[in-house]
Amino acid sequence: MKATKILAGLSATAFAASLITMVSASAATEVKAENFGAQVYAMGNGSWNWQSVDTKFNADGKLTLTGNAKEIAEASKTENDAQIGNAGIQFYMGEDVTLAEGETVTATVEYKITGEGDYVKEGSTAIDFGGKNEKGETITNTTVELFANGTDWADFENLGDFTLEATIADVQVNEGGDSSSDSEVYELPQTVDTSAEEYSDWGSQGSVDYKYFANLPEGKDLQVTVNYKILGNDTYHILSPRIMAAGWPKLTEYIKGLEAKENYTDEQLKDYTGAPLLQNDGSILVYNADAESFTFTITAEGVAAIREAYEENNNYGGLLFSAYDASISSVTVAEPAEVVECPCGCGCTSDTCKNWDEAAGACGCGCADVVELDATLGFAAGGWYPQDWKSTTHIEGDGEYTLSYTLRDDDGNVKDNDAYDGAVVLVVDIADVYDGAAGDKVEDRDLLYPDFAATLKAVKVDGQEIKFDAEKVKYGNIENDKTTYRIEIYNEYGDTKADSPINLADLKGTDLDLVFDVSGLGDMSGICSCESTSSEDSSSEADSSSEADSSSDATTSTGSSSAAGTTSSTTSSQGGKTDTNPSTGAAALGAVGVILAGAAMAVSKKKD
Incomplete structure (x- = not known):
């Protein structure tokens, strides 16, 4: 495969300069943005009378198209058209382009259409023209459906009066039917510089083309490290991982490695500045303005979903984040280091541990120090x-614990059918969690362990949760x-x-x-971050504003795996705002800018 011309990058200046004319050094074919x-368009579901503005x-690779939807509908409708057959946007290559045998044209189009009543639809679509469809006809157009068959x-x-704005980029003429970028192989880990992406509420940030992790072995999870900044314009900050495809599908069920927001009450979250939390809709909420990065994992099933969307969209797609009040400067994708069970648990000693670190005087698997308390x-x-x-229970680090009370004797019997009924006091007291001397007031005390938190998970009466x-x-x-520290x-x-x-009244039993x-006390799970990958591996940097260049002297990526397990809550206590109004657009619109020009003319001919 040989590319006649490659236009890479989303910089507006570089884009305009490079897109004006493309002439093959080895072929006569010339393709311009104006082609x-x-x-x-719209057409009814009876006569299929195609009408459009064009x-x-x-x-400079920009386009502005205006029109009136009602006028298009009236021109298309006949007495046989009870409903819409199809309506949307069609991008096409003009009849003035003649490709040589075996040549194809690939490009990316970012679009945004707005109408009356706050209607907005934006996104991206891949162009791959010149090949043959199932009928053997040359493909010269692609459509974005806005209203499906059967819509009123x-x-x-x-x-009403609508405006379509679009930008075409990365136009490339290829011999052999493939683009040169498809043949590139990127070894993991890869760091993608996304700092050039302009921020907009619920717009895209941290866009990573699938090609940067296409080399991930099938069936493997993907580790994602995000370098971010809280903008501070609101009280909540969201980065929602999405598939780079139409509609930006969420990766909700495929995200792991983050604690669930529902494990915290609204009261606990008021002053929370800890690690990012995963909301049950798949959004990641970031809280710590002083932190610079966090790491999570997309499961192998999630990677497969991204791959499938990429292949269905003519090898266009990947990972992005719908962002609110937070920006992303770079994203590192990597194959997670293998996390193995520490051979001797976290109670390692030098004579029993197979991974003992003499210099550190501790298990080389990184078992955490823990705090021990009594509840x-x-x-x-x-x-x-x-x-x-x-009645007490001993606490050794993070985890789930149970305090139990029974009226039964050692043989399991209850004297005279005795039972408790109701309560005057029902609390859990965890000793020595706060500092201060006797006589200090509540407001004068601070946590001895800054990240300490406790959450009630269940109340059971005679084995049944109430x-x-x-x-x-x-x-x-x-x-x-x-x-x-009291749980009241x-x-x-x-x-x-x-x-x-x-x-x-539910508190009645034996x-x-x-x-x-x-x-916040340390991990006692016994799962330790013994990494099977070398810490000397370095990531290659990929600049999203110049994807044709891949840096070889990139930064080292050595993220550690979390040792803590996860727990589930029996009741939901979420109360924060969610991204109820996400954009469905793509990153390049913000990066390139939307300064579009062009004139519309009414036509009634389908480009076929």
Whole structure:
């Protein structure tokens, strides 16, 4: 395969300078931006009478097309057309282009169409002309469907006066039917510079062409490291991983390696500045304005979905992020280092650990130091009988723990059918979590472990979970004169009396279990980041503003794998805003800018 001319990059200046004329050094074919055009069309589902407005791209590769949807509909409709047969945008190559045998033309078009009533549709489409369709005809056009067969005419007519803006880039004439970029092989890891992408609310950031991780072995996960910056224009900041394809499909079910936002209450999130959290719609919420990067993983199934979309869209696509109040300067994609189970767990000693690090005096797998604490039950049933202020569970680092109470004796029997009923107090107290001396007030105490958090997961009566409102559970240093972290489920003398998280009538039985998890104390899972890949591997840098150039002296990528497991919540406590109004556009529109020109003329001929 031999390219006659390659136009790479999204810089407006470089784009305009390089796109004006393309002449093959080895063939007579010449292709210009003016050889391409676009039309907005409609046709009914009975007569299929194609009507449209049409214009061509200018020499700078830009196009503006205006029209009125109602006028197009009226011209197309007949008495046989009860509904729309199809309506959308068609991009085409003009009849003034004659390709030599075996030549194809590839390009990328970014588009945005706006109409009345706040209608906006934007995105990108790949051009691959010159090949043959299933009928053996030469392919010279591609369409973007806006209204499908069976849609009411009113839906299209409501666009009223519309404007289509589009930019064509990366135009390339190829011998042999393939583009040269398809033959390039990029070894992982790859760092893609995306700093040239202009920011817009819910627009794209961190766009990574699939070619940069196409070399990932099939069936392997993809590790993604994002270098980001919070813009600070709002109280929430979102980076939502998407497939670079029409509609920007979310990768919700394919993301792992981030803690779930639903594990936190709204109260806990008010001043949260920890690691990014994954919302249940697949959006990643970033909180720490001082942090520069975070890492997550896209599962092998997610990579397969990206690959499938790429192949369906004529080898165009990849990964991008729909962003709100956060920008991305670069994205590194890599094959995750293999994470293996530490041979001896986190209780390693020099004489038992196969990976002992003499210099560090610790397991070479990186088992974390942990904090050990004790959690004590505080329970007084209705009428103050029965009571338990002594049952404890020992906490060794992050994880899920259970405090239990029972009226049963050692043989499992209950005396005289005894039972507890209701509660005066029901709390979990975790000792020595706050600093301060005796007599200090709550407001004068600070956490000894800055990232410490606890979350109630379940309340079980006789083995069966009962409902509770996670938003109403109280957490923190609630009592003066104590260094205790309390999970307050109900307290006759506290805030939960007036606004109880539980129905006290449900607290009736012989056995009681309180399940909670803690974080910020260190990991005791025994899963350690022993990496099978070399830390000396360096990533190649790919600049999204000049994809034709691949840097060889790139930065080293050595991200470590998280050792912590994940837990699930029995109740949802999310309360933040979500990206309810995502853009469906693509990155290059922002990077290139939208300063478009062109004249529209009414036509009624389909480009075929």
